Amino acid sequence: MNTSVNLAGVTLKNPVMTASGTFGSGAEYSEFVDLNRLGAVVTKGVANIPWPGNPTPRIAEVYGGMLNAIGLQNPGIDVFTKRDIPYLKQFDTKIIVNVCGKTTEDYIEVVEKLGDYDVDLLEINISCPNVKEGGIAFGQNAKNVENITSTLKKYAKQPIIMKLSPNVTDITEMARAAEAGGADVVSLINTLTGMKIDVNRRTFAIANKTGGMSGPAVKPIAVRMVYQVANAVKIPIIGMGGISNYEDALEFILAGATAVSVGTANFYNPTATIDIVDGIENYMKKNSIDDINSLIGAVR
């Protein structure tokens, strides 16, 4: 039985990875999860310099999901390369570094520095809804998506994944633009911009006013978008958005995702990733499926 999948020449032992920002660089979850069993760990976004993130409260629970506006707090690339990459290198899993920036130059600096390190893929965050500059500003206009992709391709030593925002009129336009810019992979969806108001305190539930919505409630939107993008581009897709069990993961794969990321589920089930790895294997055995690749995009 083959569970391995290929992303831009990188072979993952299985299609299950973590979603950026929900798993740190793995250390906190290693108490619950054998990182060796994951297809890949996708790190929290890292910028050229440390970012302090947003004021608190940074999160709020909503029906079937949550809003977050962490604001990409991170220690910057220099601490990251000294501490987090060596940590992850201890494990037999692929390393995907999520890269964020306020300007094109910020992204270039991080991508260039990562060229000196043994990491497998770079995921470029052009879709964070919670920072004032950069982030989503690059991801809501097709021309900008193509430009930043083609620029970063010139500097990147590793294949690049462009992480797309669902907060657009037509996500296939952005996926096509990423492909045209030379992206090796696209990942979707980042969070959906939302808002919650505390009626007792008559104020916003989170300090940033708006936050990115994630969790099981967004899954049908994410599956639909993966399906649409799978029909629009030839490059592989990493699907995510509310995946909490193996059936959710399979929905994304059947819709056209080569790999899947588990995000918010880690917060309420620290072993969600491993449960999904096991669940997919059992599903394949039960249904006599020899190769997971036969499921990718099988529902047309």
Place this chain on the structure above:
Amino acid sequence: MSEKFKEQVVIVRQDQLANGIYSMWIKTENIAKNARPGQFISIYTHDSSRLLPRPISICEISKDMLRVVYRVAGEGTRQFSEMKADDKIEVMGPLGNGYTLRDKKAVLIAGGIGVPPMLELAKQLKCDKTIVLGYRDKNTFLLDEFKKCGEVVIATEDGSIGTKGNVMDAIKEQNVTGEVIYSCGPKPMLKAVKEWGLSNNIETQISLEEKMACGIGACLACVCKTKNEDEHSHVHNARVCKDGPVFFAEEVEL
């Protein structure tokens, strides 16, 4: 850092202590064995529309049981309050750092739902101690149990029991002093405690609260401002769930 466990546990008993305040004993040898005063557990609802765990401080630790005393703050905690002995509930813990216990004359200062974690601390501190508790009104809880552990000073906002006012008013009225302060409660109270402790050169440990998601230091939701660079992100933001919830007062900005 103590080992963490996520497990389904049996509720041993549940009682209402006061209006909106509940006490729940759960059976968990793993968490009880590893827990310290000032740590907390995550409690999960059975309702998949409410995904995030509720972080609740540990009130008492026995050989194979833990007690939490919590306030019904919303729908999730309301569901906990309706559970009965023999019901099962999902928990994770012990989480966070807990207090650093000193063998010095102690002042324990707590207000409102910051009162419960002081009970296990009061039990474990064998030294001389004064326990200062602040409540809104005569709707108090855990008082008799604290009285077994040491001298108790009470403040109520409406003056129905003890000093009329807050915990600082009671401390001044009763001339409370000590060599180390342990505190938990609302932020304005902690600010006043910090100021009093530091201006009198008394070591002051305070326990903070913030909205959390993961509870283990990964999501960076529950940060607080710190004087020094934090170890994780180097941006003067400590994680309340992992680096705290207990901090030395001079380390954090309130």
